Amino acid sequence: MTSIPSLGLGTFRLQGQIVTNSVLDGLELGYRSIDTAQRYGNEAEIGTAIAVSGVPREDIFLTTKVWVDNYPKDRLADSLEESLARLRTSYLDLTLIHWPAPNCGVPLEDYMIALVDAKEKGLTRRIGVSNFNVSLVKQAEAAVGKNMISTNQIELSPYLQNRKLVEFLQREGIHVTSYMTLAYGKVLEAPVINAIARRQLATPAQVALAWALSLGYSVIPSSTKREHLASNLLAQHVRLTREDMEQIAGLECNCRMINPDGLAPEWD
Incomplete structure (x- = not known):
């Protein structure tokens, strides 16, 4: 099975023709990994872009995320069928639980098992989680098995390095996917x-x-x-030196950009 690509195209907050153009440009430039989510409301436009791009579907690594409303076991697989229809494809390469949403009314074990069931139905080739802390990843592993979770997609940037969580994931053999790597552009202003x-x-x-990338994470910047x-x-192709990496490590300041009430966990 193809590993998770190291650099993909994010589509958060991109809508309508804007996201269609972004995906078309990205595929033409050489991107072969596209990240979306049910909540983004842009799966149909992404499906259109892929369909008209001329890039074979098997050459694209396509990720979506299941939204909280679809966590009940009688909704999760159906919601992925709907995502597939919008995306004009018969399968996903990776499907993630978008947020742990601890008070959503659906036990973590139930929605993780429902996600495994969707995988067994052939709707997705890999499963994983997003925005889970250490404790929740452990619960997910207990529910579906340690080798089932391909990645935890989490906010990571030079200003939010999440070392405790990252170290745990790497010990467990769970791939780290970084979103908000530029912290809405804030890190681009850093003198270092x-x-x-x-x-x-x-x-x-x-x-x-x-x-x-040097730390082994996948990244999904959008533009x-x-x-x-x-x-x-x-x-x-940028090769940072050990000194460069040490200087960037010193920028950690626990600056979190995304932390929605009711959806986010208590962070490590």
């Missing part, structure tokens, strides 16, 4: 990042993405501008 960018003859965004999409791809 800019100094490294000048030394590396790179952009600050490339440096931040290269930091995450509405073709030139930024192209530039982000080049982060894969």
Whole structure:
């Protein structure tokens, strides 16, 4: 089974023709991993972009996330069937539980087992979680088995390095996927990042993405501008030095950008 690509195209907050154009540009530039979610409300537009792109479906790694309303066991698989119809595909490469939503009324064990059932039906080739803390990942592992969870997609940036959670995931053999790696652009203003960018003859965004890639994470940055999409791809060729990595490690300040009430856990 294909491993989770290291650099993908995020689509959070992109709607309508904007997301269609972004995915079309990304696929033309060479992106082969696309990340979406039921909650984003853009699966149909992404499906259209993939269909008209000319890129074979088997060459694309497609991820979506199940929204909280669809966690009940009698809804989860049906909701993925609906996602597949919108995305114009017969399978997903990866499906994640979007948020743990501790007070949603559906026990974690129930929705994780329902997700496994969806996998066994062939709706998705891999399953995982998003925004889970250490305790919740342990509960998910207990529910479905330690080898079933492919990734935990979590907010990570030079300003939020989440070391305790990352170290746990890596010990467990669960891949780390970083979202919000640029912290809504805030890390691009950091003097340390800019100094490294000048030394590396790179952009600050490339440096931040290269930091995450160097740590073994997958990243899924988004952009509405073709030139930024192209530039982000080049982060894969930036080789940060040990000194660069140490300096970026010093930027940790627990600056979390996404923390919705009722959905987020108590963070480690």
